[in-house]
Amino acid sequence: xxxxxxxxxxxxxxxxxxxxxxxxLVAEVGYEQMSIEGIAxxxxxxxxxxxxWWKSKSAILAECVLEGLILPSRELPPDTxxxxxxxxxxxxxxxHELGDPANASLLRGLVSAAADDPDLAAVLYxxxxxxxxxxxxxxxxxxxxxxxxxxxxxxxAVIEMLFGTxxxxxxSRLDVGPDLADGLIxxxxxxxxxxx
Amino acid sequence: xxxxxxxxxxxxxxxxxxxxxxxxLVAEVGYEQMSIEGIAxxxxxxxxxxxxWWKSKSAILAECVLEGLILPSRELPPDTxxxxxxxxxxxxxxxHELGDPANASLLRGLVSAAADDPDLAAVLYxxxxxxxxxxxxxxxxxxxxxxxxxxxxxxxAVIEMLFGTxxxxxxSRLDVGPDLADGLIxxxxxxxxxxx
Amino acid sequence: xxxxxxxxxxxxxxxxxxxxxxxxLVAEVGYEQMSIEGIAxxxxxxxxxxxxWWKSKSAILAECVLEGLILPSRELPPDTxxxxxxxxxxxxxxxHELGDPANASLLRGLVSAAADDPDLAAVLYxxxxxxxxxxxxxxxxxxxxxxxxxxxxxxxAVIEMLFGTxxxxxxSRLDVGPDLADGLIxxxxxxxxxxx
Amino acid sequence: xxxxxxxxxxxxxxxxxxxxxxxxLVAEVGYEQMSIEGIAxxxxxxxxxxxxWWKSKSAILAECVLEGLILPSRELPPDTxxxxxxxxxxxxxxxHELGDPANASLLRGLVSAAADDPDLAAVLYxxxxxxxxxxxxxxxxxxxxxxxxxxxxxxxAVIEMLFGTxxxxxxSRLDVGPDLADGLIxxxxxxxxxxx
DNA sequence: ATTTAAACGAGACGGTACGTCGTGTCTTGCG
DNA sequence: CGCAAGACACGACGTACCGTCTCGTTTAAAT
Numbered sequence: 001x002x003x004x005x006x007x008x009x010x011x012x013x014x015x016x017x018x019x020x021x022x023x024x025l026v027a028e029v030g031y032e033q034m035s036i037e038g039i040a041x042x043x044x045x046x047x048x049x050x051x052x053w054w055k056s057k058s059a060i061l062a063e064c065v066l067e068g069l070i071l072p073s074r075e076l077p078p079d080t081x082x083x084x085x086x087x088x089x090x091x092x093x094x095x096h097e098l099g100d101p102a103n104a105s106l107l108r109g110l111v112s113a114a115a116d117d118p119d120l121a122a123v124l125y126x127x128x129x130x131x132x133x134x135x136x137x138x139x140x141x142x143x144x145x146x147x148x149x150x151x152x153x154x155x156x157a158v159i160e161m162l163f164g165t166x167x168x169x170x171x172s173r174l175d176v177g178p179d180l181a182d183g184l185i186x187x188x189x190x191x192x193x194x195x196x
Numbered sequence: 197x198x199x200x201x202x203x204x205x206x207x208x209x210x211x212x213x214x215x216x217x218x219x220x221l222v223a224e225v226g227y228e229q230m231s232i233e234g235i236a237x238x239x240x241x242x243x244x245x246x247x248x249w250w251k252s253k254s255a256i257l258a259e260c261v262l263e264g265l266i267l268p269s270r271e272l273p274p275d276t277x278x279x280x281x282x283x284x285x286x287x288x289x290x291x292h293e294l295g296d297p298a299n300a301s302l303l304r305g306l307v308s309a310a311a312d313d314p315d316l317a318a319v320l321y322x323x324x325x326x327x328x329x330x331x332x333x334x335x336x337x338x339x340x341x342x343x344x345x346x347x348x349x350x351x352x353a354v355i356e357m358l359f360g361t362x363x364x365x366x367x368s369r370l371d372v373g374p375d376l377a378d379g380l381i382x383x384x385x386x387x388x389x390x391x392x
Numbered sequence: 393x394x395x396x397x398x399x400x401x402x403x404x405x406x407x408x409x410x411x412x413x414x415x416x417l418v419a420e421v422g423y424e425q426m427s428i429e430g431i432a433x434x435x436x437x438x439x440x441x442x443x444x445w446w447k448s449k450s451a452i453l454a455e456c457v458l459e460g461l462i463l464p465s466r467e468l469p470p471d472t473x474x475x476x477x478x479x480x481x482x483x484x485x486x487x488h489e490l491g492d493p494a495n496a497s498l499l500r501g502l503v504s505a506a507a508d509d510p511d512l513a514a515v516l517y518x519x520x521x522x523x524x525x526x527x528x529x530x531x532x533x534x535x536x537x538x539x540x541x542x543x544x545x546x547x548x549a550v551i552e553m554l555f556g557t558x559x560x561x562x563x564s565r566l567d568v569g570p571d572l573a574d575g576l577i578x579x580x581x582x583x584x585x586x587x588x
Numbered sequence: 589x590x591x592x593x594x595x596x597x598x599x600x601x602x603x604x605x606x607x608x609x610x611x612x613l614v615a616e617v618g619y620e621q622m623s624i625e626g627i628a629x630x631x632x633x634x635x636x637x638x639x640x641w642w643k644s645k646s647a648i649l650a651e652c653v654l655e656g657l658i659l660p661s662r663e664l665p666p667d668t669x670x671x672x673x674x675x676x677x678x679x680x681x682x683x684h685e686l687g688d689p690a691n692a693s694l695l696r697g698l699v700s701a702a703a704d705d706p707d708l709a710a711v712l713y714x715x716x717x718x719x720x721x722x723x724x725x726x727x728x729x730x731x732x733x734x735x736x737x738x739x740x741x742x743x744x745a746v747i748e749m750l751f752g753t754x755x756x757x758x759x760s761r762l763d764v765g766p767d768l769a770d771g772l773i774x775x776x777x778x779x780x781x782x783x784x
Numbered sequence: 785a786t787t788t789a790a791a792c793g794a795g796a797c798g799g800t801a802c803g804t805c806g807t808g809t810c811t812t813g814c815g
Numbered sequence: 816c817g818c819a820a821g822a823c824a825c826g827a828c829g830t831a832c833c834g835t836c837t838c839g840t841t842t843a844a845a846t
Contacts, residue, residue, distance in 0.1 A: 006839035007794045014797075032312055035827055046798045051829065108311040111367060115308035116228055118369055125368035153383050161380065164364030165357050171307060172321035173314055174356075184357065187349050191387030204815085204817045231806060242819040247808065398844040399790040406792075424704055429832060438793045443834065500703040503759060507700035508620055510761055517760035545775050553772065556756030557749050563699060564713035565706055566748075576749065579741050583779030594813035595820045602823075625801055634824045639803065 010053070017043035018050060022060045023069045027102070031061070031109035058117035061110065065120075065127050070106065072097060073127065076135045083143040084189050090132070091162060092181040098166055099176035107170055129159045149189070158188070206249070213239035214246060218256045219265045223298070227257070227305035254313035257306065261316075261323050266302065268293060269323065272331045279339040280385050286328070287358060288377040294362055295372030303366055325355045345385070354384065402445070409435035410442060414452045415461045419494070423453070423501035450509035453502065457512075457519050462498065464489060465519065468527045475535040476581050482524070483554060484573045490558055491568035499562055521551045541581070550580065598641070605631035606638060610648045611657045615690070619649070619697035646705035649698065653708075653715050658694065660685060661715065664723045671731040672777050678720075679750060680769040686754055687764030695758055717747045737777070746776070 021042035025034045036057055040047045054060045064070045074097065077089050098107060114121035137155035144150065153161075165184060169176050217238035221230045232253055236243045250256045260266045270290050273282050294303060310317040333351035340346070349357075361380060365372050413434035417426045428449055432439045446452045456462045466489065468482050490499060506513040529547035536543045545553075557576060561568050609630035613622045624645055628635045642648045652658045662682050665674050686695060702709040725743035732739045741749075753772060757764050 008796045008837040011797065011837095030312060036829085037827055040798095044798075046796095046800095047829080048799090048831090049797065052796075112308040112311035115304040115311075115367060116226055121367065121369050153379055157376075157379055157383075160364050160368075160370075161357060161361050161383070164360035164362070166360075167364055167367070168356050168360030171311060171317065171363070172356075173317050180353075183349055183353055187353075187357070187387065188383065189387045191383065191385045207817070210818075232808090233806060236819090240819075242817095242821080243808080244810085244820090245818060248817080398788060398846085400792080400842050400844085401790090403791065403842095422704055427832060428834090432793090436793075438791095438795080439834080440794090440836085441792060444791075504700040504703035507696040507703075507759060508618060513759065513761050545771055549768075549771055549775075552756050552760075552762075553749065553753050553775070556752035556754075558752075559756055559759070560748050560752030563703060563709065563755070564748075565709050572745075575741055575745055579745075579749070579776065579779065581779045583775065583777045593820060596811045596822045599811095599823065623801055624803085628824095632824080634822095634826090635803080636805085636825090637823065640822075 011049075014043070014045050014049050015053070018045055018060065019064050019067060019069055023064050026061065026064075026070070026109055027106060030105070031057075031113045056117065058113040058120040061113055062117070062120040062123040065110070065123050068127075070110070071124075071127055073131050076132050076139070079139065079142075083139050083148055084185065086139070087188075088181060088185045091185060092178055094162075095166060095176055095178060095181050098170060104170045104176070107167070111167065111171065129156075129163055132159060161188070207245075210239070210241050210245050211249070214241055214256065215260050215263060215265055217241075219260050222257065222260075222266070222305055223302055226301070227253075227309045252313065254309045254316040257309055258313070258316040258319040261306070261319050264323075266306070267320075267323055269327050272328050272335070275335065275338075279335055279344055280381065282335070283384075284377060284381045287381060288374055290358075291362060291372055291374060291377050294366060300366045300372070303363070307363065307367065325352075325359055328355060357384070403441075406435070406437050406441050407445070410437055410452065411456050411459060411461055413437075415456050418453065418456075418462070418501055419498055422497070423449075423505045448509065450505045450512040453505055454509070454512040454515040457502070457515050460519075462502070463516075463519055465523050468524050468531070471531065471534075475531050475540055476577065478531070479580075480573060480577045483577060484570055486554075487558060487568055487570060487573050490562060496562045496568070499559070503559065503563065521548075521555055524551060553580070599637075602631070602633050602637050603641070606633055606648065607652050607655060607657055609633075611652050614649065614652075614658070614697055615694060618693070619645075619701045644705065646701040646708040649701055650705070650708040650711040653698070653711050656715075658698070659712075659715055661719050664720050664727070667727065667730075671727050671736055672773065674727070675776075676769060676773045679773060680766055682750075683754060683764055683766060683769050686758065692758045692764070695755070699755065699759065717744075717751055720747060749776070 018039060021039045022034070025038055025042060029038075034057065036047060036050055039045075039057075039060070040050055050060070054063070061070070074090065074094050077086050080086055097103060110120075110124055114124045133155055136159060140149070140155050140158070162184060165180075166176060169180070214235060217235045218230070221234055221238060225234075230253065232243060232246055235241075235253075235256070236246055246256070250259070257266075270286065270293065272286050276282055293299060306316075306320055310320045329351055332355060336345070336351050336354070358380060361376075362372060365376070410431060413431045414426070417430055417434060421430075426449065428439060428442055431437075431449075431452070432442055442452070446455070453462075466482065466486050469478050472478055489495060502512075502516055506516045525547055528551060532541070532543050532547050532550070535541045554576060557572075558568060561572070606627060609627045610622070613626055613630060617626075622645065624635060624638055627633075627645075627648070628638055638648070642651070649658070662678065662685065665678050668674055685691060698708075698712055702712045721743055724747060728737070728739050728743050728746070731737045750772060753768075754764060757768070
């Protein structure tokens with residue numbers, strides 16, 4: 001209904017170039033050292049074109065994350081009937097991916113950026129956990145119905161615990177080896193009391 | 197024999213003022229917005245005095261953390277014989293403390309700073325978990341001997357899991373309520389299968 | 393043969409609005425601070441419409457001057473038979489007009505603009521002196537014929553001397569009082585030697 | 589009496605480099621096209637060093653003028669007893685100098701800059717006329733005593749008339765030939781009525 | 785009446801320069 | 816020689832305009 005007087009449309013070319021430059025720079029020099037001026041230069045774009053559409057460096061990053069330019073996303077594997085096994089497979093994969101030094105470094109940059117930008121935080125953590133969340137909820141319900149587990153935790157809590165641990169290790173710069181996965185999944189299912 | 201060339205000793209007054217100014221500023225404006233010039237001005241200190249003794253903003257912060265000026269530390273409570281109960285009490289306290297908005301915000305700043313300063317990271321995470329680690333190890337051993345648990349995890353892993361979850365929630369800006377403690381401790385001990 | 397393809401004629405509405413906006417802005421904020429964007433906004437006109445017809449800020453100003461929107465023009469008074477008296481009357485009027493602070497300020501802006509635009513310079517100084525020049529030449533010839541003067545200067549030189557002095561005082565921000573007129577006219581006619 | 593706490597003194601090296609760069613640039617590209625950034629780059633100086641000591645482009649120019657880096661200054665010639673002749677010699681020289689295209693262009697730039705900076709205006713016009721003013725006053729008094737003239741004008745007025753005319757011709761981009769000097773001096777002494 | 789092509793208002797674009805802030809280094813005189 | 820003060824060269828910030836470039840709409844002359 002509204003008729004915003006006709007004007008030159010936003011340049012998709014510029015938008016894409018900016019996101020790509022940001023993706024490259026954050027990987028090359030890190031979030032803190034990356035400057036908006038540098039992004040503009042790399043993208044052959046005027047600074048104003050950036051400021052026209054984004055309000056901060058972290059907002060550009062948020063869009064990169066949203067577009068999947070930065071963090072890969074990992075779906076839960078197909079249901080094999082054994083939730084514990086499926087989770088283990090999936091979690092090992094996630095660990096392997098995020099544990100790679102380049103990705104670990106990138107993740108630290110993103111966390112740093114998200115630490116003082118709630119909007120980026122929302123996007124980042126949604127991107128990190130979102131894709132798994134829904135199917136995880138369904139699986140937990142099934143497993144509970146099957147008697148495989150007696151769930152005391154929501155899918156959100158499970159995911160937060162797993163990712164929280166990974167992120168914590170990455171932030172504190174501890175190794176993120178594959179055996180971490182086994183220990184966590186074991187504890188998650190059996191608890192410290194161990195399997196009966 | 198020794199003839200310590202006549203030299204003026206480092207000013208404790210200046211050192212203290214700098215740390216105090218840093219502590220105040222990081223709380224007031226956040227880590228990113230805090231500048232070394234701002235610290236110098238607030239501490240009535242020349243910039244050179246800062247650069248003479250610290251190599252970066254995060255290094256000052258690291259010293260603040262080391263001196264206990266910033267993060268409170270929480271010891272494990274005395275052993276009542278029931279590890280699960282003791283952990284619950286302790287963890288509820290830690291959650292309460294870190295969940296306070298002011299502390300949460302401060303923690304985000306510290307994490308952000310530590311994300312690209314490994315030295316600060318070491319100090320910060322040591323400060324966060326260190327005091328609990330040793331006694332936790334002892335307790336786990338005892339509990340295992342008593343048959344209370346069948347430990348599959350090291351004390352480090354337990355602590356990382358608990359703190360990882362808190363830190364994750366704080367970073368993602370989710371509420372950190374006291375019930376989180378119960379859920380996590382339950383799962384930690386019983387696993388998803390639940391208590392027998 | 394010629395087939396002037398059908399086209400929309402230039403909008404007089406836009407042209408007028410642009411000149412008016414320029415006239416207003418140069419008075420309000422001065423030449424340097426006046427921007428083409430500001431003119432476009434004030435005139436509710438697209439920037440392109442300005443760039444289509446004028447090549448610079450000073451060119452718009454030149455057209456304003458040409459249209460008489462900015463500088464008033466002052467003709468020589470009717471011939472009363474006494475050239476000296478006529479000049480005095482006229483010059484006092486010119487001084488009064490240009491000496492008014494608002495006009496003085498405007499004149500400084502115009503001079504500034506003309507200083508690096510020869511085209512504007514031509515228009516501006518023609519506008520300033522042109523109307524008087526022709527009749528001045530005739531009067532000088534008559535006065536010479538009558539023996540009133542023994543002209544050694546062309547009308548151009550006389551005018552330049554008079555306007556030069558006014559402009560100089562305005563540029564150097566000295567007062568331009570009415571007594572300046574008497575002194576100058578006296579000297580112009582009698583010279584430093586004074587009347588016989 | 590005041591004791592401004594001891595601090596690093598202003599760098600004469602920087603100050604000089606800035607003035608020299610300004611002098612060069614204003615001649616090379618003109619006042620309008622000269623940027624503070626360009627001055628800083630040419631002088632190998634931080635922009636802040638400029639902004640710390642000068643409040644505008646024209647203020648730097650004013651200091652250049654004050655230091656005699658830009659406009660040459662021309663003293664009145666020694667007294668030969670004939671004021672008219674002395675003035676003629678001096679004025680021809682001034683005309684020759686200012687009439688040189690490079691200097692004319694420079695003068696237009698300075699006038700333009702002075703048009704919206706009263707401080708520069710004061711410095712510029714003082715520099716232009718100041719050195720002559722005092723001796724001119726003395727000469728006029730002597731000449732009057734000798735009966736050479738019957739002065740109706742102050743030294744200031746004489747100088748303004750002469751310089752006003754030159755400046756006016758330079759601004760309006762008319763030729764400034766040597767014969768202009770003769771005409772002006774003739775009129776100045778004899779008036780339009782001519783010599784007796 | 786329909787066609788048609790330039791003029792129009794709007795405003796996004798790649799740039800340049802602005803004036804400010806913070807960096808890390810340096811240069812003073814004082815204690 | 817450490818210190819408070821602060822000037823220095825440098826680089827990035829976020830803003831203002833530059834002159835050019837699309838957009839869809841308007842409009843008057845030539846069909």
